Amino acid sequence: MAAAPHIRILIVDDDRDICEFMTTMLEAAGYAVESLCDPTLAVDRIREHDYHLLIVDLMMPRMDGIELIQHIRKVDSDISIVVFTGYPSIETAVDALKLNVSDYVRKPFEMEAFREKIAEVLRKKGLLRNPEEELHRAIGGNIRRIRKERELTLKQLARRTSLSVSLLSQIERAESSASVSSLYKIAVALGVKLTVLFGEF
Numbered sequence: 162m163a164a165a166p167h168i169r170i171l172i173v174d175d176d177r178d179i180c181e182f183m184t185t186m187l188e189a190a191g192y193a194v195e196s197l198c199d200p201t202l203a204v205d206r207i208r209e210h211d212y213h214l215l216i217v218d219l220m221m222p223r224m225d226g227i228e229l230i231q232h233i234r235k236v237d238s239d240i241s242i243v244v245f246t247g248y249p250s251i252e253t254a255v256d257a258l259k260l261n262v263s264d265y266v267r268k269p270f271e272m273e274a275f276r277e278k279i280a281e282v283l284r285k286k287g288l289l290r291n292p293e294e295e296l297h298r299a300i301g302g303n304i305r306r307i308r309k310e311r312e313l314t315l316k317q318l319a320r321r322t323s324l325s326v327s328l329l330s331q332i333e334r335a336e337s338s339a340s341v342s343s344l345y346k347i348a349v350a351l352g353v354k355l356t357v358l359f360g361e362f
Contacts, residue, residue, distance in 0.1 A: 168288055169211065170279075172196040173203045173229065174218040183216065190276050200224040204232045212240055213288055214279065219246035230262065241282050245270065296359075297335040300344070303360045305333045307351045321350035 170192050172183050180196035187194045195210075197203055200221050207215070215233065219226035226244055233240065238261075245266040263282040266275065283289035308318055315333075319326045324343055331337035332347075339347070348355040 167193070168213050168283060169193045170195070170214045170216065171203070171206065171210075171212045172216045173200050173221075173226075174198065174216075175200070175221040175223075176218070179218070186272055186276065187279065190279075192279075200226075200229045203229055204236060207233055207240065208236055213286070214241045214243065214283065216243045216245065216279075219244055234261070241286050243279065243282060293338075294335065297332075297338055299360050300339065300358050301333045301335040303358050304329075304347055304351070307353060307357070308333075311351060313351075318347070318350055322346040 170187055172180055172187075172194065174180050174183075174196070175198050177198050180198060184194045184196050195206075197206060200217075201224055203215075203217075217226045217229060221229075226246070230242060230244070233242070241263045242261075243264045243266060244262050245268055263285070264278055266278060280289055308315075313321075315326045315329050318324075319329055322329070322343070324346060328337060328339075328343070329347075332339045332343070344358055345355055348358055
């Protein structure tokens, strides 16, 4: 899935080659990426710019990753943070989790798996959406809203459409993809045009 270029990522790692590699890899996935090799500059950079995600190495000279995250959390409690390290330990993992870190990745990492992990973190934050999931969510929300406006229960809608209560519930919760035939039956039962179920999507 292609990412949106409005998502800004900051990488902090004292290894310039790692910064360049990760920048290239994440830009290829469609993100806007910047990097810093000096962790002492990161807090000011985050104050000055609006980043959605921070990727931090744990083992760096001058300031380690945990100390850096502690400083960052004082200025930005919402930014998603992914920690990566070549020296994982239970202690650093626990310390990172206490600081509300989104994920903890061990070096070396497989490039595609790492990209998917970044996408997963952004999806959980609501920043990266699957268009198909969004469509299901829009349709389900519109069906529920119109059904409630008509003061119909799921059971009553099921009777009108000959669809099961279970299927209708799954469609409303965007847990199931409805066929065009099912959507047509629902639209007729609700007294609206089929296109109304799609809203402005």
